[in-house]
Amino acid sequence: MSEHKGSTVSITGHRHTVAEEPVTSVLEGGDIPVNKGDHEWNADEEVLASLGYKPEFKREFTLWSTFCVSFAVLGLLPSFASTLYYGMGYAGTAGMTWGWLVAMVGIQSIASSMAELCSSMPTSGGLYYAAAVLAPPGWGPLAAWLTGWSNWLGQVTAAPSVNYGTASMILAAASIQNASYVPTNYQVFLLTVLLMIIHSVMASFPTRWIAQVNSAGSTFNIIALVIVIIIIPAACDRTAHGLSKFNPSSDVWGTIYDGTDFAPGVSVLMSFVSVIWTMSGYDSPFHLAEECSNANVASPRAIFLTSAMGGTFGWFLQLVVAYTVVDITAVLESDLGQPFAAYLNDILPQKIVIAVLSLTIIAGFAMGQGCMIAASRVTFAYARDDVFPLSRIWSHVNTYTRTPVNAVWLNSLVGTLCLLLIFGGELAIGAIFSIGACAAFVAFTIPIVIRVFFVGNRFRPGPWNLGRASIPIGAVGSAFVTLMVPILCLPSVTGRNLDPASMNWTALCYGAPMLGAVVWWVVDARKWFKGPKVNVEHLMLGRGGEVIEGKVVEGQVRGVSEGEVKGVGL
Template identity: 70%
Template sequence: MESKSSDSAYKRPSVYSDTQHAQVTSILADGDVPYADHEMDADERVIMALGYKQEFKREFSLWTTFCVSFAVLGLLPSFASTLYYGMGYAGTAGMVWGWIIAMIFIQCIAMSMAELCSAMPTSGGLYYAAAVLAPPGWGPLAAWITGWSNWIGQITAAPSVDYALAAMILAAGSITNPGYVPTNWQIYLLTILIMIIHTVISSLPTKQVAQFNSWGSTFNVLALVTTLIVIPAATKNTPKFTPSHKVWSDIKNQTDFPDGIAVLMTFVGVIWTMSGYDSPFHLSEECSNANVASPRAIVMTSGVGGVMGWFLQLVVAYTVTDIDAVIGSELGQPWASYLLQVLPQQAALGILALTIICGFSMGQGCMVAASRVTYAYARDDCFPFSKYWKQVNKTTQTPVNAVVLNSILGCIMCLLVLAGTTAIGALFSIGAIAQFVAFIIPIFIRVFFVGNRFRKGPWNLGRWGPLIGGIGCSFVALMVPILCLPSVTKGDLTPDLMNWTCLVYGGPMLAVLIWWFVDAHRWFTGPKVNVEHAIHAVHDEPEVSEGVEPEHTQEAETTKSAKYDGTLPK
């Protein structure tokens, strides 16, 4: 090979980042040394070692990253939006048992995801991990399926949250004006208005977005604590609380399936509520000390959210008196119906107002997380017209085009509200199943195919990693078919009671797979390296330390880009 030691690339001052010293699992092969013409801090060395340029300002900390993910979690509005699935399927016993059982397994998934995040802190998140960890030749397909499933789950989050928020706002109007009955058109138009406002906020500079979510997340915590105190203290029912034996054992099965299946069906509310813990993964390129702070934020979000969410389940389970009245209320919003059932009207309106404010913060957090996913996948040309969606606005230094794209798609999806509550409810099931599939693919590959080739990051599960990941995989294998079940069967099953998750999620995913086999497999290669790096021969490779320019040998070659073939570096 001809010597390139006289190349201009070697003459300019360069700082190098070696994948062997950065504690990352990268698409770059061992010995590939990314470099830049400026001094790099520790965070930039990590992202460079993963094959990407530093394009965002790192203005998120552990706290603000946790705040975004906790805002996306939005325990109070999420619980309010999905109360129907817990209480409506299996009564109070389904609520309290369903949440705590599901949370044990969800925490396993969150910890396994955090381990991946520490080793690969990129905004591509699970998509990048699936590509790197897949067996040789399978990386692009694994990334393709994971990326599209994750993206579908992400872009349905903000529309579903904003729809529930609009319904709550109009339900508050119905409470104060009993003669007013919201129409589907009014709910739709209010949802669109909220999405437009969220689009504007999510397009602001990173620092302002982080501040907004910090305030919103703080308010979420305060509102949740207030709700946990006010409902038991101010309940107007006599007696105040339902006996414990009834709360924990009374499975009010309102499905055509056995009690055990009905309890499993309540998990859709838990899964949808808790799906926001992956947000720190997607924000890791904007977070300082990302390979430690981001995984910690994932585990904190899942753990704190799980515990506080269960307390909320207990409060509602011990105070509700008539489940049928809550589910079948003309208000069209079970949470508002429940509050009116157990609290005086003014107190009910106060808690509903807190829930609405929290829901607004949650919807905005969902839009921010989704825009980062869209940007990351567009950066690797996953979408048609990717060159537009991957642009970073020069003024705000945020992916504004990706925000706008997601907002437009969300407004289109919200048209489902015009077809009725069952149709729009599919957005919640899609979000749960799409995220679950995306979460578990890289974890499954890490547990069953990678073995000792996985290079752990500074935050890891040690020898317990495969076991914890395997438990999470088993839970997903059980829950995916459960999430697709309708509540009724046989002669009772009509189109308006059908669970359309299989069609609304399965249809696009089937189209994506057909696209892969017909055309995409020819040009899609997974994550694309966009940093300059030196490729060194295996037998003549210089010693490289972080921040030290290596000696260039006759065997060194410089390249500005590289494609990944699905093979994990050995």
């Protein structure tokens, strides 16, 4: 790990200074970045330079606006509505109540460990950078490669999955208004693509505009969530079905719905796909760190708060639905094609159903926008290090907006292609939810596993850290993901009931691209991919304090035989 001591080094008559920064860097120990710009680095720029990168974005995100993007990506209300089919359908109300609490123990552990890594390495590369730096000698590039591709798969499927859920709710609202209308697959597809295009245009705008829009969207998300949590139990009319106002607690907490062919305990674990996918957006502050002021404190705080607040409010929403649902089977099999809309239609007057759906749709729109922004920053960061074919194109920062516009539209194209799964049926398109959950948590966990089991107490924490609890918390999170990844790939039916239409396609849709990435690594990428590439010029301290100047051109160190920047930093 590099430890920059705030040294002042003179070369060709100029003085180059980097303040002492608590960072874990890809630069070799003793390397000092060189400031050849027109102004002195501020604190955030010094931290970024210590990580090996020059500033390319305007730092117009604050703790609040960063949290807003993250909470918008989390999108509790639209996320819950989009994944109700799995949360309620696999294990019923038991999976929604105590199942959510069990899942949140593992999820909050992952979020806390990620926040600690972010404080030590606040760069857009995020988990990918952390995996490269923390891995044992010689393994950094491979760790970065696997983390990067898994994280990108999770990011690139986020916006299409969110927009698919939003489009489905819009058309379900139309069905409620006009009982003779039944949405078709091509209508869902076209509406979802339209949302993708709108979000791509919005994500291409300047950072300040994006921050303001997302602050408004996240504020609306929070307000809408509180309104829905209050209005559903207040306006619930279960008595029209000859039932009590609420379901008895013994049924809510103790009855596991027979939604899979597996044992009840496994069904509860399978229902966690709803929790995991809903709670997988808290990594966004990591990827926005280069656009956030006071990033090594504000960004990890935003990660931790997003997960903690999301978990709490999400559980309240789960309780509300669990205590008011009338007939789970009817909700899952409704002609409306959207379980949340069907659930609302069972217990609320039509005008209130439309009102709640409208709030959810607007919140879903804001969520899709946040997902598009976060994904574009991930794509930019990886393209900056030549992870993708034609990386030079995708890593270009628009000279007018100062945002990675090309990366936005690459993600939009890939996401639109993923939406073709709509024509394969409900379970086929459902794979993009499982892919997002599986891919994201694998990427989240790789650097945490390395930090816990390979680095241990040698880890250099940033200003926001977990102290002595760091390793135990990281171990809990790692164990949770190790358990859940195979569970996320299980189909809901087995034996003779299993056919292509009821198959869980997650293993194929996630496994095939990852297998392709592994094959690419073995055949070719290992020869040229060395992990994160720095793009600042830096000074390397040779034997006896000799100062050598390392020229960096587009991430390549030139003219120094033993000064190559490595993807390993211990």
